[in-house]
Amino acid sequence: MNADLHCHSNISDGTLEPEAVAARAKANGVELWALTDHDEIGGQTRALEAALAIGLPYLTGTEISVTFAGVTVHIVGLGFDAADTRLVAGLAATRGGREARAREMSAELAKVGIDGAYDGALHFVGNPELISRTHFARFLVDSGVCDDTQEVFRRFLVEGKPGFVPHRWATLRDAVTWIADAGGIAVVAHPARYKFTPTEEYALFTEFKALGGRGVEVVTGAHSAGDAIRYAGTAREFDLLASRGSDFHSPEESRIDLGGLPPLPAGLVPVWSALEARIHTTD
Numbered sequence: 001m002n003a004d005l006h007c008h009s010n011i012s013d014g015t016l017e018p019e020a021v022a023a024r025a026k027a028n029g030v031e032l033w034a035l036t037d038h039d040e041i042g043g044q045t046r047a048l049e050a051a052l053a054i055g056l057p058y059l060t061g062t063e064i065s066v067t068f069a070g071v072t073v074h075i076v077g078l079g080f081d082a083a084d085t086r087l088v089a090g091l092a093a094t095r096g097g098r099e100a101r102a103r104e105m106s107a108e109l110a111k112v113g114i115d116g117a118y119d120g121a122l123h124f125v126g127n128p129e130l131i132s133r134t135h136f137a138r139f140l141v142d143s144g145v146c147d148d149t150q151e152v153f154r155r156f157l158v159e160g161k162p163g164f165v166p167h168r169w170a171t172l173r174d175a176v177t178w179i180a181d182a183g184g185i186a187v188v189a190h191p192a193r194y195k196f197t198p199t200e201e202y203a204l205f206t207e208f209k210a211l212g213g214r215g216v217e218v219v220t221g222a223h224s225a226g227d228a229i230r231y232a233g234t235a236r237e238f239d240l241l242a243s244r245g246s247d248f249h250s251p252e253e254s255r256i257d258l259g260g261l262p263p264l265p266a267g268l269v270p271v272w273s274a275l276e277a278r279i280h281t282t283d
């Protein structure tokens, strides 16, 4: 099954409209799709309607920013009720800090001689409630400071580099609870990205399970083949469902296109096998 359960539209930090992401997923052979915008489900109705119109089975999705042990961790939610009031309110609260953070990021960049970053980033924003580091990265490329977004995330906007502003996101408990109570499944996104020590990573998965989390992304755009094997082991060790998603943001920026991932390693239980009743189809 070519499932792609992690990607972004311009409702968060992707560059395509939800309808265009749906069309691209279909054209690339995706057979089950979820749009997972950061801290935002405002694109879910559009994504669902676009998917159904082209015969693409759909699961609701989001990617919640969490602070765990001082590190930003992303939790993907799949198959929830997008009208759930606590989920809607929780995501709104999580988004709420982004505006002030962005202004601080701009002030930090001004200290190293980069002026107008807030307005510059805003130029790339599709949703005023969701200004992210990606939009600053696009400004820094567009204004010629960096050649590409990869260079931006080496030289700027990350801990210890200009433009980084520490931020407190949702708690792991809240994110997992919002998703689970709305009937969905919480999944640890791209675990190889966090650079935790083995002890910290064990603590993350132990606490995630205890709170009701049920899945881990094993195959995703940021993972090497070795990472996939490693987190297949984590899925078995913690008895977690395995997810698969490109984390596609943009045709120009994303290394892996929608639907372009390798299959899940053998012997895992795919997250979609536990979500059959939550999949939207036309028939």
Ligand code: AMP
Pocket (backbone or CB within 6 Å): 013, 038, 065, 131, 132, 133, 134, 149, 150, 153, 154, 249
């Ligand atoms: P924010 O939620 O504002 O902290 O922005 C996080 C987003 O920045 C991620 O979802 C990615 O889209 C992007 N990002 C973070 N680190 C990198 C990186 N090393 N390379 C490319 N994009 C990155």
Ligand code: MN
Pocket (backbone or CB within 6 Å): 008, 013, 038, 134, 249
């Ligand atoms: Mn992103």
Ligand code: MN
Pocket (backbone or CB within 6 Å): 063, 074, 189, 190
């Ligand atoms: Mn992420």
Ligand code: MN
Pocket (backbone or CB within 6 Å): 006, 007, 008, 063, 247
């Ligand atoms: Mn993502």
